[in-house]
Amino acid sequence: MANGRNIAIGVGVALVTAAGAYGVGWYQGKSRADDAERRAVAASSASASAVSSAGVTLDVERGKVARLEARRRLHLAMIALEDRNFGIAQEHVGSARAFLASAKGADPELQKLGGELEAFKIVATEDVGDQRKALLAFCKRVDDAMPPPKAP
Numbered sequence: 001m002a003n004g005r006n007i008a009i010g011v012g013v014a015l016v017t018a019a020g021a022y023g024v025g026w027y028q029g030k031s032r033a034d035d036a037e038r039r040a041v042a043a044s045s046a047s048a049s050a051v052s053s054a055g056v057t058l059d060v061e062r063g064k065v066a067r068l069e070a071r072r073r074l075h076l077a078m079i080a081l082e083d084r085n086f087g088i089a090q091e092h093v094g095s096a097r098a099f100l101a102s103a104k105g106a107d108p109e110l111q112k113l114g115g116e117l118e119a120f121k122i123v124a125t126e127d128v129g130d131q132r133k134a135l136l137a138f139c140k141r142v143d144d145a146m147p148p149p150k151a152p
Helices: 002-082 086-102 108-119 129-145
Strands: none
Touching: 002 086, 002 129, 086 108, 108 129
């Protein structure tokens, strides 16, 4: 009888030890999984914030590029005017207006300039001096609205 009792006590101790080991292992695993979940949520939040910030920066930079392209198109219009390519010059003026209109975050002066560019029509004439002066004035207004950065 003592032999059966010793076996029952041994089995009981083994079961209690196995259950204790299982419980400790489960608790450690759950704690690690919870910690990993917290890190993943924090990383996801930081990532979403970085993506949002990058999107805003991207919109600002695209606006700058559009305004610079508008300035370039005005310069190309002056070159075409000097070459007596009046239609090409007018196309460049229209493109410049479109780029100014598409630029997000443009200041009111550039939006006003876009309206003036829409009304500006290049006329085929022998004396292009007045039209050239008008285009140069448009270029200066764009330059004044977007001053170059200071050199380091």
